[in-house]
Amino acid sequence: MAASLVPKIYRSANKPTWCPGCGDYGVLEATTRALATLQVEPHRVAVVSGIGCSSRFPIFLNAYGFHSVHGRVLPIATGLKVANPELTVLAVGGDGDGLAIGAGHFPHAARRNPDITYIMMDNSIYGLTKGQISPTSRLQQRSSTTPWGNVDRPLNPVAMAVAAGASFVARGVSWAVAELADLIRQGIEHRGFAFIHAVSPCPTFNNTLAQIKPRVAPLPQGYDPTDPVRAFELALHTEALHTGVLYREPETIPYEERLAALEPPTVQDRQTFLQSLIDAYR
Amino acid sequence: MAASLVPKIYRSANKPTWCPGCGDYGVLEATTRALATLQVEPHRVAVVSGIGCSSRFPIFLNAYGFHSVHGRVLPIATGLKVANPELTVLAVGGDGDGLAIGAGHFPHAARRNPDITYIMMDNSIYGLTKGQISPTSRLQQRSSTTPWGNVDRPLNPVAMAVAAGASFVARGVSWAVAELADLIRQGIEHRGFAFIHAVSPCPTFNNTLAQIKPRVAPLPQGYDPTDPVRAFELALHTEALHTGVLYREPETIPYEERLAALEPPTVQDRQTFLQSLIDAYR
Amino acid sequence: MQPIDLVFRFGGESGEGVISCGEIFAQAAARAGREIYTVRTFPAEIRGGHAVYQVRVGDDLLLSQGDRVDVLVAFNGEGYEKGLPDLRPGGILVCDGDQVTPDPSFDGTAYPIPFTTLARDQVGSLRAKNMVVLGAVAELFDLPREVLFSLVAQRFARKGEEAQEANRRALEAGAAYVRDHVTKQDPYRIGTGPHTGRVVLSGNEAVALGALAAGLTFFAGYPITPASDIMENLVRWLPQVGGRLVQAEDEIAALAMVLGASFGGARAMTATSGPGLSLMVELLGLASAAELPAVVVDVQRAGPSTGMPTKEEQGDLNLAVWGAHGEGPRIVLGATSVADAFQTTVQAFDLAERYQCPVIVLSDQFLGFRKASVAPPPVDEIRPSYRILARRNGAYRRFQLTESGISPAAVPGMVGLQHVITGLEHDEFGRPAYDPARRTQMMAKRARKMALAAQEPGMTRRWGHPEPVLGVLGWGSQEGVIREAVARANREGYRVAALHTRMLWPLPHGEIRAFLRQVKAVLVPEVNFSGQFANLLRTQFTIEPHRLTKSDGLPFRPVDIYEKIKEVYPDGR
């Protein structure tokens, strides 16, 4: 194939319908670059999403896409990967999609560890429904559902991913496209569940760019990404928002391979096996 | 009321239907002792549960009880506490109830921080449905749904509670009733969401008592329960299962109080307010 | 002052302010004493797509959006092209002269006005274009200037003096252009009308107000189009009367919180749309079995699945009525108009508390978002019941077998009435119990509540010919359209009457049966694919109704129903 697959090839004919300045453009760009770096052919890529502005993502990609329902991106992607392990499977969606209605699936995808790269576009707001607080909205934040200020303390996606046992946890920001592309590339290359927390502001309903930008910081010198306690500690930092690979499990076997390894020594012919089962019921 | 409320008072006329030796007996006993210590009158106690052997709990208590559906104990308890803040609200259930089907509600109850005490009876198995693996079952465990061994890595309830921002996180074991009673008492006294991880073996389907007992350990000398990173670290320990209060947020305002504090200075008479609203629509 | 009946349509790119232009226009007309009736559509995408706002302005009680458009206001080429087919022959076109050149074959009156140029050059901001349009349209159709300017000032009061000034300039730029460069060639003017003292409400606002008036103390919800603004209004209001609102992590949690609050004694409610209602099915069954009051509002949108979130459909009736594993008591109401949405919500709380069961209120996108001028809701007359409470008297039987099926409830905190409620089958005390005899009694007890509810008075509305040959059976938001179509048919000599059912489950058997006995043929018009209400009626009554269905995302026009009435009318007039 040589290096013939340029980023543009991964874009579909459908022009993104996001607002001007939406962070999700950067994430889309980073994703196509990561795919181009890996030279994976479009027909071998499948992208699953939930519902939300960010979840429109697959519509703009040249790949197999499944724009599903709100919150179910991870179990859908898990089923897809287990059934069709040859595919490069991406799961994408918003902070509401993944941490509100989808919160129950996140720890289970993490602990099972299928070889999926999950990009959560976090704008700390519900974009598509026009600006309600999300699970990562800050305390006191005003929104259409918090006119008196938000009283729900924000969730910490990175800390939760580490606690649930995700084997690869990284953070990037939508405006640092090259770094984000590299993180996504590493996530795809990682053999197991890779969680990419992609901070991706929503200028229309929650323009946090100015607040967040000054807090973005690289990982400390000599940082050891294989220590979950350290990753947890860093995730709790409030003054700095560290980008990079915060956690990576050195040796990990993806879920679909563990499942495959379960099989009795030889997989049998279905007819023969069925006959033997029938006989056992006599 | 004096000390007239002895533990037995909190037991209903319904005899528990658990198997002999079930850990849940110990949790029931510990709970009645904690209530007796606090001398809270039965009609001021409300216990919500999901579905499972452990979730039968309210049926055996003399209190207001809501034996609901599988996995929804926390939002039900949250609604109850917010609507009726005077009550002492307990939420109880199993590891499956709380970490599988209910996993999406756990972080949200934790971050909201209503003054609820949530006792999770963890037997690392689905008891009521007769012995399938649960989210805390160990790797390789055999069960009716894992005849070839379990490939799902277990979740760590304590680590997850800390990561989600629970303001009180403790662990006890069903056979150390006095300690467990004391933890539950502290949980009830704690102003906010108190998570009690109650290890409670199921002799019928997953008799882990002998494996777990030797691993039970107190908290290290001089342990500081206000450091979430340290609590996380301890939670990850595999050789030791620490019991006690692993984490406690020093100052915390319960959710229902935060909500109450939101109100505009004076709560208005409903009729007057309605009239003013109508006028605004003219 | 002259009676009028005019339909204005504003159409253009979503994001150009089409909707707010139409909204202000409508409210100003209402303040000027005219009746209004609006319809709103917009694309689900945040950006891009075609947005439409239609306003009917009149003096009679307005029952529908009307059949045709009299005045088309086109913000851009798409607004012109998509609107033209609905413009009545000889109708009026107001369009952005910078972007639209009417087709030579256009037979009406065209007022091209350079909105884009005016906004850019005279206000200095393209975003002001919608205010320029508004100013021009107001001038052209004599919408009282002071009403308009004071309304705009009020709506943008919080935006600061600079924005206010820009708005004024924009309105004025539009108005001045019309004064200076346009010659009025049509007779239409809004002026002032007799209907003062009205309030302008959307269906969703009426629901939120109704809940508040009914004594709502707890709300939990999860955002979803087109229901979100019920929560967004209530979160501003509820704390001001001591109530509480929680934005839940999903719809399941929302209903779970509502049930917890209801157990705790609150009057509790949630609001959602189809996908959310689908997720609530299991907990609705719990409310039925545990006999908990709860109100669930479903602002329907076009399905299946995510479907068309911003489009109209009466597609969730099946789900609301039949969406349960096993069978338990549940009441389903259909809101029929903006005024009725208030009343129905109030009644939902009353029924939920009296029958101790979940009550689903079906509204829809069309009703939820359209605004109408209505008489101020009678908020001070409302006294909904509260669940009957038990007294301490021997061992407390929460699920006591009574003749009505209704058992006195107890709320945590009441001394000595501790008990357990459960979704398991249970005995009178709430203890799990499965023996066949007791089970049969419990099923019958719960069913008795529904038999009683079926006799609630006032659950249908009837109009039209007193001795009808054809009966039109309708439900929900299509009430006004049906009524208008029937009135027209009556005027044309057809003996047609309509019965509109407000309680959809259990069906008000007596009233429907009496109506069916009178008519020779039945027509059931509804905005869904298969005719869900027709099916529901058939399960209870042996009829073979004519069906008029559509599922293209739009409500009926009166003419659709009128034509169908003529088509299926059993014999000569």
Place this chain on the structure above:
Amino acid sequence: MQPIDLVFRFGGESGEGVISCGEIFAQAAARAGREIYTVRTFPAEIRGGHAVYQVRVGDDLLLSQGDRVDVLVAFNGEGYEKGLPDLRPGGILVCDGDQVTPDPSFDGTAYPIPFTTLARDQVGSLRAKNMVVLGAVAELFDLPREVLFSLVAQRFARKGEEAQEANRRALEAGAAYVRDHVTKQDPYRIGTGPHTGRVVLSGNEAVALGALAAGLTFFAGYPITPASDIMENLVRWLPQVGGRLVQAEDEIAALAMVLGASFGGARAMTATSGPGLSLMVELLGLASAAELPAVVVDVQRAGPSTGMPTKEEQGDLNLAVWGAHGEGPRIVLGATSVADAFQTTVQAFDLAERYQCPVIVLSDQFLGFRKASVAPPPVDEIRPSYRILARRNGAYRRFQLTESGISPAAVPGMVGLQHVITGLEHDEFGRPAYDPARRTQMMAKRARKMALAAQEPGMTRRWGHPEPVLGVLGWGSQEGVIREAVARANREGYRVAALHTRMLWPLPHGEIRAFLRQVKAVLVPEVNFSGQFANLLRTQFTIEPHRLTKSDGLPFRPVDIYEKIKEVYPDGR
């Protein structure tokens, strides 16, 4: 060898091994060449409660559990008391003489045997009591000894020599006591029969085998009574043929995984019961809209809510057919018997793939847990279709508008056919599109699939009188009972025929209509409160059926239906 027809009931405390005693007894009888038909009930509590296992042993095709019990085996006092009302007059009682003293008025033959003493003293373990009972009953009714002993040895093969030895001693203790101390006073013996070569399967086992035979490659599920053992069997089998199974975190995740796998090209399935199906409603709509094949088995249990998890009900038909916001294609099948459960599951995959939509298979607790001896399923003859696949040919239209409504699919990995599927309304390419014309086309396209499915052949079964006056319309697991009742009515001279519908949605209109035309009156017996199938039929056909319903947690007995036939029979024979 003499034809027999005997009903045995084993009753006692759950946990005493009542169920496994009955199961082994039944399977041994089948191996001895008799037909068997079993019914199983047990309490939801892990411990405590009354457990019953009933076995009918005969030579004709056994269609039901029979009307009365011939032999009651009572493990304890409760087993005696709860069983007695169903024991036929003059019937036989085998009971634990240590615990039960038959009432002096008992008019049958009683064999009190000191099971408890025997287990304690001769085997040294009270837990062996059920094997003692089994040995005694086998001896008393001449169940071939070698068959029994080898079956027990086989079933407990993995338990080790010590347990095996204890089992043998227990069986022998029971048998010896009968030989030495009991005088046989009744004529009943099982002996050997003609039906060798049968397999003994439960409905759940038949479903699991059917799925495997249909080419299942992916299963995801969440445990729930009474469906769990479908997953528990498949997890042992599926990896051995290269398939995959995931225990999901809940039912929503289970169906989500199934849809993901199906998108990936797998033949995928989940199995659940009512509460789980309730949670799947939203994703079922996604499968309809995104046109994904998926098989969902619902082993119904008594509702509403958690209800009675271990009790029978056909209570989820409404939910299966109508449980959706909006409307999209979905097929609902009802499994009718153990043999049919295999066939229906195979067909479910075939239909799901051919019509690219979700297929729900309704089984129930009664069918799922009862065992029957059936001819070995024809596993080698099965070739279910796979969804029609697209070829690369210009821009790929995943949702191409075709005459049948079925569009060629593409599976990720196929070169050049990249596309997006979505639950939003979309155009032929899968791009979101809401305009009324295209929307109407897409709704019609999806509906065409259902119109076609309604014409699938073989979706009803008919028996009984060729020129019937009364027609019995049934569905699901009550097939055998209805058939037995109709046969009896025919013998008694009633012109009755039955039509059993296997495809419940879309209804096989042609066959039902033809049947309805023949009969004067219709009876619809079903195990639910309101008569859900009767309602469903009424939505499609103008009939006024007699309903026979019950919701006490138990299936019908043939006599229940027979009596109702007599009652509603239109005129003299």
